[in-house]
Amino acid sequence: MPTATHISLRTRYTQIRQQSEQLCAPLATEDYVVQPSPDVSPPKWHLGHTTWFFENFLLVPYLKDYTVFNPKYPFFFNSYYESQGPRVHRSHRGNMTRPSVEDIYKFRKYVDQHLLELIEQIETSDESWATEARFTLEVGLQHEQQHQELLVTDIKYILGNNPLFPVYDPREPSRAELIRLAKWIEMDAGLYTIGHLGDDFCWDNELNAHQVYLQEYAIQDRLVTNGEYLEFMLAGGYDNHEHWLAEGWDWVKGLESKSPLYWYAVEGKAWHHYTLQGFRPVDLNLPVTHVSYFEADAFARWKGLRLPTEQEWEAACRVAEPQISGNFLEQNHWHPHGVGQRVATQFLGDVWEWTASAYLPYPNYPRFKGALGEYNGKFMINQMVLRGGSVATPQSHMRVSYRNFFQTDKRWQFTGIRLAR
Amino acid sequence: MPTATHISLRTRYTQIRQQSEQLCAPLATEDYVVQPSPDVSPPKWHLGHTTWFFENFLLVPYLKDYTVFNPKYPFFFNSYYESQGPRVHRSHRGNMTRPSVEDIYKFRKYVDQHLLELIEQIETSDESWATEARFTLEVGLQHEQQHQELLVTDIKYILGNNPLFPVYDPREPSRAELIRLAKWIEMDAGLYTIGHLGDDFCWDNELNAHQVYLQEYAIQDRLVTNGEYLEFMLAGGYDNHEHWLAEGWDWVKGLESKSPLYWYAVEGKAWHHYTLQGFRPVDLNLPVTHVSYFEADAFARWKGLRLPTEQEWEAACRVAEPQISGNFLEQNHWHPHGVGQRVATQFLGDVWEWTASAYLPYPNYPRFKGALGEYNGKFMINQMVLRGGSVATPQSHMRVSYRNFFQTDKRWQFTGIRLAR
C-alpha cells in the first residue's frame, strides 16, 4: 500500500479515525442509537466497536500498564469473536442506549491517545512484538475503514426507513449525462492469475495468488443502469418465475415493493428513491443499486446473459482498470456516478458488483493466526462474492483482488450489476 | 374528581403536561429512542403520542384555523386508532430516530400553547361543542396520566436491560421495616355494588355500576412480600408443574431466570434486582413485584390459596381503604413500600394486583362514542384485570373502581400479588 509508505503511521491512524467521526457529523444523537434491521448496527456501536478492536488487540497486549477504559465495554463492543468472550446479542445492539454517544467519543479519545503512544513505541522498536503489533495495527486500520462503509450504509438505512426521509447531505447531487451503450470486453481463454500480488496488506481471503483456467468470455464495459433495470420491471420481471432462482422466487413473494430497495412508486409521478441527498426521482442514466443477488441474477437471465464469476471480473479489471481510482468514499458523493462522468469502465467504485461466485477459500487459503482467524474464514459459506468497491468504500482500502461477500437477499449495501456472457 | 373542581383546568393541564416531561428529565437523549421489547415504547414516542392525542382529538376539531404542527406526525404518533389512519407498526417505533427529541418538545410546546387557548374558549362557552370538548380534554388528561405510568415502566425496562444498569434516581431508597404477618379480612356473602359511582370522570370500562352476588370469602390485608415469594422459589416452585396453569408451564420453560423480572442471581451473594435507584439486593420485607399472572397464580396455588376476583377485591377495598392515598407516582418513590411503612392495607398504590378475573365488559357496558370507542372495548379479550394502582400511577388518576388489564405473561409493569381464599 503506497499510502502507508508515504505518510507516517501516526498521520494515517489519525486520518482514518477522524474520517469515521466526520461521517457521523450530520447525525442527530438519536440517529446513533437504533438498529432497524439485524444487519444494520447503530452508528455509535460502530464507533465503539472499532475502538474496542484497537484497545483489545493492541493496547491490552502491547502497551505496558494500560488500563482499559471501562471493563464492561468489551461486552458491548465485541462483535462476533467467540474467543474474546460473551457479548450483546447482535440483534440487541439497538436496545443499548448506554454507553452514550458522548461516552463513546470519550472512549475513542482515550484509546487514540494511548494508541499514538503505542505507535511511537512500535516505530522505534525492532523487536518481534513490534512486527506483530504493526501487523495488527494495519488490520485495525483496515477494519475501521470497513466500518466506514458500514457507517454510510447503515446511516442510509436508518434515515431512509424513516417516513421523514431526513437529508444527510443537502448538496445538490451532480446529474448524469446521457448514457452510452454498453460495449463488450472480449477475453481469451487461458490461464489467469487471481488473488493478491505484491507485499502490501491484503485480507487473508485474497491469498494465495493462484492460477485459474478461464474459458473465453466477454464482460460489459459499464454497469447496468436504472433505466435498463426499469425495463425489466416494466416487462413484468418480478412476476415471471422463469427469471428467478427458486429461492429468489420465494424471496420476491415477500417483497413489499417489487423494485430495488429505497424505491417508492409516487402516484402520478416517476419512481423516486431515497438517497443520502434526500428523496429524489430515480435518474435513469445512473447505475442501479441496492439490488439483491436474486435481482441481479434474474435481471441477467431476463437479458439472456449472466453475471461474471469473480475470476472473470478480476481478470478483466486487471486489464481495463488496473489503477485504483473512481467514485469512492473520499469523494463524499454518496451515490454512484453515471459512466459518462468518468473515463473509466466503472469496475472500481460506484457499486459493489455481484458475481456468480460463492464466497469460498482460495487454494491454500492461509487463515490469519489467533483471534483474527475469525475475521474472514468462518463466514465462507452461503454468501456470494462482490467486487469493485462502492461510493461508500474508502479508496485507500481498495484492491483489484478485494473480495466482499453478502448473503443473496441483502440489499442495504451499494450493490449493482455488471453483465457477462 | 374533586381535584378538577378545586384547581383550574388550565393549571391542571399544565401540571399534567409538565409531569410527563419531569419524568424524562433524568434521561440521556439516547434513552428516549429505543424499544427493547414490543411492549415498551420509546419515551419520545410517549411524549409525542400524548401530544398528538390533544392535537388530533381537540385542536383539529375544535380550534378554529388551527394548523397541525407537522402533517406527517400523525403517522408516527397514532397508536392503534384504526379510524385515524395508517401509522408506524407498533414494533417499529424504536426504529424511528426522527422526529428528534428536540422536535417533539417543540411539538409539545406548540400544542400546549394552542390547547391553553382552546381551554379558555371551552371555559367561556356554554355551547354543546364545549361540553363535548371538555369531555375529550378530560380523556386527554387521563390518557396522558396513563402514559406517565408507562413512561416509568418503559424507562425502567430500557435502563434495566442495559448491562450498565444506569441509575435513574440516585437517592437512597427508604428501607422496609420488619414485615408483619398477613391477616384475613373476612367478607360476608351477599350483593355488592361494583363499578364507578358518582359523576366524576371514569373510563367506560368501569361502567355501569351494578350488583353482583359474592360468596363468603376472605382476603389478605397486605401484599405478598419478596421473602414469601423467595420461599416459593426455594421450594422449587418454578420446577413443579402442579402449581402452574398449562400455558404458564410452557411459559416457565422459556424463562431465562426462574425469578421475577429484573432479579439476578449474584454469585456468592443474595438475589439482587434492578430498581430505578440502581442495582440492589432484594429486600425481603418489600412486596414482590414484576411477576406475571402465571407466577401470581402459581404462587397462590402453592400456598393453597387463590387470587381474588376483581369484584372481591373492589368490595374489600371499599371497606378497608375507601380513600385514594398511598405510594403513588406523586411520591417519586419508584418502588413499592413495605406494609409497615404505611397505616393502610396496601390496596392502593405500591403494585397493581393481579385478580382472577378476565377483562370483559360489565353488564350494559357503554362504549365511548366515535374514535374514542377504540380506547378500551376492543382490548376486552385474553387479558386479566389488575387493581389498585402502583408506584408509577398518578394518585389523581386512581379510583377504587379502576380496571387495569394485561396479558398473562406481562411483567414489566409494577405487578404484585394479594391472596384470597
Added chain:
Amino acid sequence: MPTATHISLRTRYTQIRQQSEQLCAPLATEDYVVQPSPDVSPPKWHLGHTTWFFENFLLVPYLKDYTVFNPKYPFFFNSYYESQGPRVHRSHRGNMTRPSVEDIYKFRKYVDQHLLELIEQIETSDESWATEARFTLEVGLQHEQQHQELLVTDIKYILGNNPLFPVYDPREPSRAELIRLAKWIEMDAGLYTIGHLGDDFCWDNELNAHQVYLQEYAIQDRLVTNGEYLEFMLAGGYDNHEHWLAEGWDWVKGLESKSPLYWYAVEGKAWHHYTLQGFRPVDLNLPVTHVSYFEADAFARWKGLRLPTEQEWEAACRVAEPQISGNFLEQNHWHPHGVGQRVATQFLGDVWEWTASAYLPYPNYPRFKGALGEYNGKFMINQMVLRGGSVATPQSHMRVSYRNFFQTDKRWQFTGIRLAR
C-alpha cells in the same frame, strides 16, 4: 345420569367403546394417521389415547397381575399429563406411523378384555378401592365420549382440507325448512343458581353450584343462521375494524377466506362448504357453524347485540330446554339442523354456542384429586366458554351445566352463535 343406573356398567362400557370405533368405520387407513393442524389429532391417536387412559388409570393400579400391552405405548398415548411422564410432543402426533391402526385395535381389544374383568371385580366389591375405581371408570367413559366429539371434528378437518373432499357419509342430508324469525326470551333480574345440581357425574369445572345475580336480559330463542351471517359478510363485516376486537382484527388479516371455516367461494355460484356429507351449497336456513369467537363477537356487535354470558345462557336454558334432547351424535346427522326441524329452541345440540364468559373456576372450585387434577383446571386461562353441545357431542354425555372451552381463534369444532341483549 339415568343411563348409568338403567343399563349395566358392562354394557355401557362396551357401547361407548364401540361407538368410537364405529365413528372410524368410514375411514381409509391413511385417514387415521395425519395431523393437518396442531389442534387436530390423528384418529388412530384418539383410539389409542382413550385406551391408554383406561389402562393407565384403571388396569395398572387396580387389576392384579395386569401386564401393560406395550410399555412403549404410554409415550405415544399420554396427552398432556405431566405427572404421567414424557410423551410425544403434541404437534408430532401426526409423524407417528406406528403403532399401526391394526395394532391399536389389538390394544383396544386387549384393554377391553381386561377392563371387563375389572368391572366385574368393581361391581362385586364394596371396598374403598372399588369406589375409587368406579369413579375413575366413569371419568374414563366420559373422557372417551369427549374424544368421540374430537374424532368427528378431526376427521372433518382431515377430509375437508383435502382437495378431493372425500365424503364421510354418502346419505343425502335433510333440508331445512324456511327459517322463522328469532324471538326474545325475556329474563328477569335476580339470583340464579349456576352449576351442576344432583348427584350424578359431572366435571369438576361445573362445581360448585352457586348463586349469581343477573341483570335483566333477553336471549334469542334460536341460533344465528347462515343467511344472517352471509348478510354480515355482504355488508363488509370482515372489512370494518369497528366490529372487531383488536386481537380479532389482527386475526382477520391472516385469514385466507373471509368466511367461516370450510366455506369456499365457487365462481359463478353460491357459497359452498364442506360437510361430512360432501361439498355442498351453503343452506341459508341452517345455523352458521365453524366460526371463531372473534367472528361470533363481531357478528353480534354488527347486529347491535352481544353474546350471552354463560350464566345467562344456563339460566335461560334451564327454563326453555331443561331436558337433554336434540341433534346430538347419536343421530348420526353430522351437521346442525334448522330450527324448523325441531320444536325446541336449539339450546342443546346442533352447535356449541360461544358465550361472553372466560373459562375460569367457579367459587370453591374443587379440582379433581391426583393426576386427574390436570384434567380441567390447568386450562382455565385465555379461553372462552361454549355451551350446549353439538351434532358431534354424545347426548348421554351432555348436561345443562356443561362447560366447553376453546381459544378465541378456534373454528374446527361445530361452533355457533346465539344473540343476547
Added chain:
Amino acid sequence: MPTATHISLRTRYTQIRQQSEQLCAPLATEDYVVQPSPDVSPPKWHLGHTTWFFENFLLVPYLKDYTVFNPKYPFFFNSYYESQGPRVHRSHRGNMTRPSVEDIYKFRKYVDQHLLELIEQIETSDESWATEARFTLEVGLQHEQQHQELLVTDIKYILGNNPLFPVYDPREPSRAELIRLAKWIEMDAGLYTIGHLGDDFCWDNELNAHQVYLQEYAIQDRLVTNGEYLEFMLAGGYDNHEHWLAEGWDWVKGLESKSPLYWYAVEGKAWHHYTLQGFRPVDLNLPVTHVSYFEADAFARWKGLRLPTEQEWEAACRVAEPQISGNFLEQNHWHPHGVGQRVATQFLGDVWEWTASAYLPYPNYPRFKGALGEYNGKFMINQMVLRGGSVATPQSHMRVSYRNFFQTDKRWQFTGIRLAR
C-alpha cells in the same frame, strides 16, 4: 449409458417402475402417508409424483386421445414446476390422506399401460416428436431413479424418528473388517477436464465438459469412519467454536444430540444408531454417515485438513475408480460398507461425499429447454455439491460426473466425508 443399449426401453421402464414399488413393499399403509420434516415426502407422494411426471410430460403431449387418470391429481403431484400450475404446498404433502395408497397404485398401473403403448410408438417412429419424447422418457426414468433414493432416505427418516424404531429389512447386516489406515492419492497440478463426456444421458448440470486448472493436491483413498468421527466427538469437537463456520456454530447450538443424525447415547452402553436393519450399536469401522456439511467441514478443520472441491474429487475418481461399481441401491444393503469389504477406494457408492464446492453452473451451462429447465438450474444457489452416490442410489443412475446438491444443514441423506489437503 450401456444399460440402455443392451436392454429394451420397455424392459428398462418396467424394471425401474417396479423397483420403486419394491422399495415400498416392507411398508405398512400408515408409513406411506406422513411427512415428519418438510424435507421428507410421504412415500405415496413419491409414487404419485413420479407417475405424474410421466403422465404430464409424456402421455399428455404425445399420446393421442390420452385421458388423464384424474384431473385433480396434478394439484397433488406437481412438485415445484411453476410452469405446470398450482400445487399442494410442499410442507402440506403429509396432510393429504387421499389419494389413497391403493388409488396411487392404480394410477401407476394406468400410466404404465399407456406409457408402454407410447414407448412402442416412439420406437417405431423416426419423426422429431419421437426424438423429443425419447429424451423426455429418459429424463422421466432418471427422475424416478432419483426418487428411489429419496424413498429410501425418507422411509428411513419416517421409521427412524418413531420411538418403536421399526425394522425395514430384518436381515443381519454384514460386519466390517478392521479398518486400514487412509492413504493419500497425490495429484499433480495441471489442467483437468471436468463434466460429462460421451453421448449418453446426463443432467444439464454436468454440462459442458470443460477444462479447469487444479493446484497440486492429495486426497484420501477411503472415507472417514465412525471411529474417527467419534474421536472428534470425544475431543469436544462440537463444543469448540474454532472448528466451525459461524453459521455452523449457530446450527450446532440448536442440535438435540451432538452427534450425527440417528445416533443415540444409550446409558451405560456404546453409541447406537438407527439403521434400516434396526437399532444397533455404531460400528466404528464403517464410514460415518448422516452428517451435515457443517459437521464434515468442522471435522476436516479439526484434523488440520479440508474437504476436496468437486473438481479435485472428480479428477481423482477418474483415476482411482473410473468404472461405476460399488455399494449401490441394487445391492439392497441399506448401509455403507467398510473399506475392507471392497477393493475400491469408496469413491462410488456407500455415501454421498460433501465437497467444498458450491452448487453453481458450469461454464456455458445449457439449461434444459421448456418446463424441464426448472429441473436443476433454479436450485443453483446456497447449496453445496456432493459426489459419488450412496447405498440408496441406483448404480445404473450414477456417473463420475454426477452432481448432487443439498443445503449445508441437511443430514437425512446418506452423506459422508472424504479428506483432502
